[in-house]
Amino acid sequence: MAASGKAFDFKLFKRLLAYTNAYRLTFYFVGFAAIVMSGLSILQPALLRQAIDNSIIPQDGEGLMFYIILMIAVLILDVIFQFAFIFYANWLGQSVIKDIRVKLFRLMLSFQMRYYDKSAVGRLTTRAVNDIETISSIFSQGLFMIISDLLKMLVIMGFMLYQSWRLSLIVFAILPIILYATRVFQRAMKTAFEEVRNQVANLNSFVQERITGMKIVQIFTREETEYERFQQINEKHKKAWIKTVWYNSIFFPIAEMSSSVAIGMIAWYGGLNAAEGGVITVGLIAMFIQLSQMLFRPLRQIADKFNTLQMGMVAANRVFGILDTKSHIQDHGTVEMCRSEGLIEFDNVHFGYNDDEEVIKGISFMVNPGETVAIVGATGAGKSTIINLLSRFYEINAGEIRIDGINTKEYTLSSLRKQIAVVLQDVFLFADSIVNNITLNDPGISEADVISAAKEIGVHKFIESLPDGYRYNVQERGTTLSSGQRQLIAFLRAYVSNPEILVLDEATSSVDSYSEEMIQKATEKITHGRTSIVIAHRLATIKKADKILVMEAGKIVETGTHSELLKREDGHYRNLYEVQFMAEEML
Template structure:
């Protein structure tokens, strides 16, 4: 066993940062309903791959059951005892042919169970990923990317052994054990009972281990989730870590999480490893009983030597599947621990539900209404209080206010990333809860301050807004927002690989790509959430005209602090603590000398100070 790390997980203060996680070990009995649910993923292959694997398994198993009888009862008690050399020769040839048949059966069994297993794993991972894609923002608010990654990758990978070998091997071992027990009792009931007397004791002790072993594998999954969460966080934030020289502190965090992961595996392996030696001890006891009691029966002419030899073969064969079943049980426990976590995600329903009779919002005009809307992220945090506002078709609306005033929440409700706690959000007079989610979001584009660039080419990233767009349409959208100039200066132009998160691009360049992506989608409603915050003043001036073209004929919601971005808006809503303080055009609000006036004055004072 590997040396235990120096940190004790119970006292590791660095793990406090993971208290938010929803992962926890649970004490449950073995859930057969859940296992049957897992096995349903085998159903699509039950007519082709599974029958071939089972037939191949039965052929090899039957051969293994028949050969000991041919050697003990036929070869020894008949051919050798009767000194029938021709018959013995034929028997040897026959046994050789049977072994060849068993070899062919094993080849087909291994081939098709692996094909079956890989297909099931593929389907399960695809199903889980597709389901997670459809979950609401609330789901991702309470879970780290690393913990989600662990479910889709590690937990499903842990089921691989079950589906590639476990299912058919379990059936093979059950058939083998049943066949051996039946044959032993047919050959000699007395000797069979004497040898198998150890079985009840073995099953009693192994049953006692189940609860602890299962809990241990649950804990392994939880610690792996924490480890992946920290790894994901550390890699994503490596620049911040290095900027503040926190590498040592981050390493200590990792050491603590890694120690817990190590110790969870250590405990699980120790408990699981107790089973195989116990099986081997049972085999040794059975062998002693066979020699002692078998010799007694031979001396009393109760059995023949061939029967004793046959028993010896079957005894060796008997404990092999018992040992495999023990390992299979460990696999089953690991699979149950993983499947609980997988089905927890699959059973998660979107908070933003789509009605069965939801309507398609075709040809959206872009008239938006908030009717007495209240929204809370949780019971203690109300983000919007009784909001009433109207955004007319084709109107450019600006939302301003301090951080936490509710600006982004309004944008999220329009995109229906959340549903209001009270009241209704309407587009073209239709309550968004009565419309299909896709029909709403397909006609809305969102440009965020922290824009996300996917690995791939510039062309692929812009085309993400409209997968059916031609290269010419992508280039035209880029020209409109002023992105074409810097793209053309890149070595491979639009075919330049941007690497993970667009690391080769500046913040401003990434923002311009997001503008081009939004324009290519040709939305009816455009939401710009601090979209020009990462663009320098020179670039901002360049894209002002592009923005005018982009916003023309569309309802636009702009969340920004820069006066230059919002002063030309048709209507400006000033928010504070989830309430609308005032609204109007730039000039109207300046004349009122209210909160907006103070915000503008403060901005000018800051610029003067610079």
């Protein structure tokens, strides 16, 4: 990571430039255009001097027209190369960020859930969208513009010395002031821009979370509190930006004043020399005034463009921070799980979301092919964690999980997850049609397959009753559907994938009786003939299970069927049944 106090991180810059290797011809052309533009920059002032000294003062109208035609030709050439330079510099920038964004998203798809548990969604969105867009400005407005301006300055300074060393010394005497001011400005802006990016990320994260959780905010009447917090965050964001404005407001007047002083001194010294019949001519004075402006203008622009470059570098530093993150589920397996028999074994498995706190404490159990196992227990007992571990969303700390007698780490991650369908309690739907939410755009599952599956598990009529049926757009997170309807879509999504192993978190605490009946039928249909692990919330599911695992504080404390476990006096399951399920059975 780049240190905030460092004016420029060349190691980071070199890493960023590596992404231009795929576009070398464009990169070289933009560099060539910058060289040509630097050469064209001195032709206009040189032609102006010749026109004044050789045509205007001697009153040679024909000669003046010749110089005007030459200046027009130079101007046209300059316009052509500027167009090509600007267009291809921007094209290169957009091509580079496209590649970085694709690489970043590909990497984010492979991160384990532990990474997302600890990362704010708004901050990640800022990195993947805003920060990457800022990186493009390194090429479009930063790097090549700075190179072009530096080349112009070098050519202009060399040409000045060649034309008149006396007038050149006057101009060069002012340069150290601007150079020193530019250096101080660059360092200050580096720190300021890092603060700006931090505040932008904080603002994005806060707004996204509050919009997502707006129902909670309003239910608990926290509108005023959240509004005040937003004001505080927004105030910090404003102060960070005002700091950059403050530095700009100091630097640019100093640069402008220095330029004006240089022009005044050229006019004073050159005018006196010309009046006394010296070697300095009126045309030379006019040329030096124009050249000095051309020299100081890029210097001021370089400082401004260096701001852009710094913002891009800060953004690149943040994006590379994610690209360097080592938070992947290791996919070193070589065994392809073509079709699972459905035999699942947990052998002394230990796991904790944090290193200092175990959630699963050495559990062992077996699920035979085609068997349905229900897991019950109090909240926080570790039931949902088993779902995450079976699909390898998290790496276990110790022990072994086997499917068909083979350690799950030996399977390729893709083939393992294709054989396991998971229906979570918190159903997530994308802002898309119902059919696309079911197939997840899998070309191997047709709409006809979806309709057929929907009829089999009894949800076809419900979907058909919606506007546009299977083409109905559920909006972001499926907010246009009830929780029961969302869960029915999730059941159908699992069913059409035709898995050999099914994992269900079938909570129905907020589901109406009609949806619950449909969910019960769907559960019976999709678990039939499949190895199923069900985090059971309904007595009907528990009674039909071939085996019940009772969990408490990360351990399996009892195992057996419903009737077997009820016979145990003071047993964990019996106590749980009396508290949680007896009222349901009496209805």
